Amino acid sequence: DTSAFTELLVNPIPFQEGDLALGEQRVLFTMWFYALFFPELFPTRPILSLVGQSGSIKTFALKKVGRLLFGDSFDVMQLSTDPKDFDAAVTNSPYVAVDNSDTRIDWLDDRLAVAATGGSIQRRELYTTNRLVQYPIVASVAVTSRTPHFRREDIADRLLLFYLARLHTFAPEAELLRDLQRRRNEIMTEVVGHLQEIVSALRDQQHETYPTKLRMADFASFALKIAHAQGWGERMHSMLTRMAGDQVSFALEGEPVRDLLEMWLA
Numbered sequence: 001d002t003s004a005f006t007e008l009l010v011n012p013i014p015f016q017e018g019d020l021a022l023g024e025q026r027v028l029f030t031m032w033f034y035a036l037f038f039p040e041l042f043p044t045r046p047i048l049s050l051v052g053q054s055g056s057i058k059t060f061a062l063k064k065v066g067r068l069l070f071g072d073s074f075d076v077m078q079l080s081t082d083p084k085d086f087d088a089a090v091t092n093s094p095y096v097a098v099d100n101s102d103t104r105i106d107w108l109d110d111r112l113a114v115a116a117t118g119g120s121i122q123r124r125e126l127y128t129t130n131r132l133v134q135y136p137i138v139a140s141v142a143v144t145s146r147t148p149h150f151r152r153e154d155i156a157d158r159l160l161l162f163y164l165a166r167l168h169t170f171a172p173e174a175e176l177l178r179d180l181q182r183r184r185n186e187i188m189t190e191v192v193g194h195l196q197e198i199v200s201a202l203r204d205q206q207h208e209t210y211p212t213k214l215r216m217a218d219f220a221s222f223a224l225k226i227a228h229a230q231g232w233g234e235r236m237h238s239m240l241t242r243m244a245g246d247q248v249s250f251a252l253e254g255e256p257v258r259d260l261l262e263m264w265l266a
Contacts, residue, residue: 004187008180009068013061016052016163019242020021026160031223032160033065036095036140036224037195041202043118046216048142052164058144060173061164062097064180068187069095076144087121090139096186098143101150110150115141116158125200144189148250157215158249159260161262201229212237213244 006026015025032048035041048060048198059076068072076099077089090111101108114121120134143150150156180187205225210233212220220240227236 003190004183005190006030008187009061009064011128012057013050013162014052014056014165014167016165018163019246020239027244028160028215028223029162031226032219034191034194034198035219035222036069038198038202039094039138039140039158041138041222043219044216044218045061045116045118045140046160046219047112047155047158048140049148049159049161050142051146051148051161052142053091053143053146053166055166055170056164057167058164059097059099060176062142062144064098064177066095066097067177067180068184071168071201072181079108081105083111086111087123087135089113090137090141091135093139096139096141098141101145102147104149109150109155112141112143112150113152113158115139116155122254151251151253153251156247159247159250160167160216160219161246161250196224201226204229208210210237212240214240215244215247 009145010026010030013026013139015022020028026091029048032046035046048062050056050061054060063074063076066076076097077086078099079086079101086098086108118137120136122132122134125131160179202222202225205228207263208225208228210221210224210228212218212224223236223240224233227233
């Protein structure tokens, strides 16, 4: 069967093959998308990370997700030096796409860690001297980067990490967005149908527990329950295990000790 969602949102993303095959990355990206509809199941939330050079349409991929869900008013967020802009976004919107997180910003790692673990932002209440108010984080966060600096181990463990390749040919963004808007009802009808299947799968698997090497246990449980209900749980387990390996490699990339060990082994 043809899938408008796959055709317009998933297949155009130029995933780069590695430990995970192209089709497997598409499956995990799709799982992440459907997880957005079940925030109550995610005390902790994976941070979708698209890493690639200029021309890999990583920003456009995240923008299309936002336009599908929220319409033409959605746009990606540019990082500023003031963390209050990020705080306001993640405490007010269910989906925040952070574009070009390449600059080393002192507060970014801590904010990403809090966003992934479902914490709250504390602020002093206006016009008071010593009263704090808490704003719970409601957003699922996605980030794009060419040269990511957020490699801290506790961040890397919570990334749903995809590397993208540069495209060889390009189409006008406005034209592609018009196609998405024109077929939005068709796509969302398909999405609602799949959500009903997911609800049924989660209900059937509600008492099952599946161990995983992935630290993002809430996301892993979500994906594994759906996959086991549909009869391909072992394949999903293998995919998540390899994603955990990619997280370790990402955290160690650029570490001088690792580089020296690789030179010695060579």
